[in-house]
Amino acid sequence: MKSRLIVGCVIFLCFARVVSAHRLDEYLQATMLSVDKDHVQVSMRMIPGVAVSSSIIAGIDNNKDGVISKAEQQAYADRVLNDLLLTMNGESVKPKLVSVDFPQVELMREGLGEIHIELTADLPQAGPNRRLILENHHQNGNAAYLVNCLVPRDRDIRIVGQNRNEVQSFYQLDYVQAGARSDPPLRRWWTGVRASISALGTFGFASVFRLGMRLICARSSLPKHVVAKAISKVRPDRFGSRHFS
Amino acid sequence: MKLFSTDAVRRMGVFAFICLSLAPVVAQTPTSRIVGAANKFLSTLSDKERQSVLFSFDDEAQRARWSNFPTGFIPRGGISLKDMNSAQRSAAMALVSTALSRKGFEKVRQIMEGDEVNKVNEAKNPPRGNGNGPPPGDGKHPPPGSGNGPPPGNGDGRPRFAPLGADLFGRDLYYISILGTPSEKTPWMLQFGGHHLALNITIAGERGVLTPTLTGAQPALYTIDGKTVRPLGQESDKAFTLLQALDDKQRKQAILSYHLADLVLGPGQDGKTIVPEGLKASDMTEQQRTMLLDVISEWAGIIHESAAAARMAQLKADINETRFAWSGPTTVTPGKNITAYYRIQGPHLVIEYAPQTLGGDPGLHVHTMYRDPSNDYGRGLTKQ
Helix, strand or coil: CHHHHHHHHHHHHHHHHHCCCCCCCCEEEEEEEEECCCEEEEEEEEEECCCCHHHHHHHHCCCCCCCCCHHHHHHHHHHHHHCEEEEECCEEECCEEEEEECCCHHHHHCCCCCEEEEEEEECCCCCCEEEEEEEECCCCCCEEEEEEEECCCCCCEEEEEEEECCCCCEEEEEEEECCCCCCCHHHHHHHHHHHHHHHHHHHCHHHHHHHHHHHHHHHCCCCHHHHHHHHHHCCHHHHCCCCCC | CCCCCHHHHHHHHHHHHHHHHHHHHHHCCHHHHHHHHHHHHHHCCCHHHHHHHEECCCCHHHHCCCCCCCCCCCCCCCEEHHHCCHHHHHHHHHHHHHHECHHHHHHHHHHHHHHHHHHHHHHHCCCCCCCCCCCCCCCCCCCCCCCCCCCCCCCCCCCCCCCCCCCCCCCCCCEEEEECCCCCCCCEEEEEEECCEEEEEEEECCEEECCCEEEEECCCCEEECCEEECCCHHHHHHHHHHHHHCCHHHHHHHECCCCCCCCCCCCCCCCCCECCCCEEHHHCCHHHHHHHHHHHHHHHCCECHHHHHHHHHHHHHCHHHCEEEEECCCCCCCCCCCCCEEEEEECCEEEEEEECCCCCCHHHCEEEEEECCCCHHHHHHHCC
16 A cells, blocks of 8 residues: 555656646647548647556557567557548548557657657549548547648649537548549439438537538529528527537 | 138048948848857857757758757757856857847747746756656766767657756756858858747848747746746737637637647648638738737747848738637636637748646646748748
């Protein structure tokens, strides 16, 4: 009991040393997307705070030898990859690991070390209007997520909008890709259904209803004011669909 | 007949002498003054010290060797004020002061002084180390980057890890380095920084570029001789005043619906331009645009006045394409710093203000970033 108390005090004092300089009890996960015509690059910088680094390291250093081997780095990157969900127009996209780079373990213990993970994903063929969704569920108990997209180098790609949930574990990027062929109607319908099912889980019925109505409005000959009236019946304040803007 | 009296001739002579004496002073440009101060500083150093201060202009590793972290953790290149004698320290600070505006230098001084307050606060609660490093001040382990050892880094491009025994805070743990040769014609660079400070000043002829520059403060509010100091107080107050000046529709565009825990384009994020967000200044009133420019001037005005004027002219020309985004609380306790993140982004500008949620009041620990995506490190001026 006494030894536990001493260990506890030592840990506290270690944290006290670095409290004023470092991230503490959060696991910062900063993701940068770079969209190209046929693929997307995902760069992740991951910095465990000093108060959570020990448990993160313990979860990576499987054989507990104090060294994070290449195999352990790879295994961790695969775990991160499994905690990501990437979709393009509702269609699941599987990112591939390009590289993983770990800092010195001592730096990680101090809340200073950055893990770098580079991913890439081929994007399915789609029409000009594209919606890329990235969900990050890795260590969501203590994560502080940041997600952004670089301004595309390709001038044919124009970003239309970005939406995130409050903690940035959900990120939606809408863009238009000039020169892309429109999907055939059946594929468009199927993509819409899948996107709606996916969004249902994230945003709830009210938002999906409004989204659906907007799509109908955009693609049918129904008088727009009729559809608009139907949309307005679903009150955002009642259903809390603040994710859509 | 005499054209001039003896007295008149004497007066003319004195006047001519004064004019000739003043001529070199009057002819001095900001760049020549900075170059002069740089050479004066270099002349105070020994050959060995000069070697640690001078880097090749194309040394990209040194160019990017800056951080918000204490130098004990992320070593900087160059030589620290701690390792200088008083004449060297005066010459170093004179150089920094010459490169900056009066207001900019005062900001830098307050950031450094804040770190000294941090050191004193730490001393009141002395750390015990974690058993991995030597005890503080054991005399066997020189502080990293002291100029005696090899350049920072361990050969694989990563910084060396400093033991906890190393000093972390204090007004003398700031490093100065020069990339290239101080010149009025050819480009060179002055770096000065440490914990919460990274000034990267590229001088190319009469042009001066301050980006990328990181300022931060911890504590971001402290008292010295009964006077309250907020090194980044204007950055906080002016942005909050601008937010208050927005109407509901504008605020809806400016206020982001998500939380930002840190800088997006902080250290190590050179050369990146993210998709801009927030309220476009073209949707602001003229008065609001003026207020936005006033917020921007807190960063653009750190460099010496003539470079700052040129930079502000550029940013003013861009203003309609510049956006203002805010994330976090929209209230503030009078006299304190905001606890919200904000970003100002334009074609030639990224400013981020990011309070740190590291336990305690985020308004007491602030990081800020100032970039020009088209001209960081003066690349727009120096590329062949």
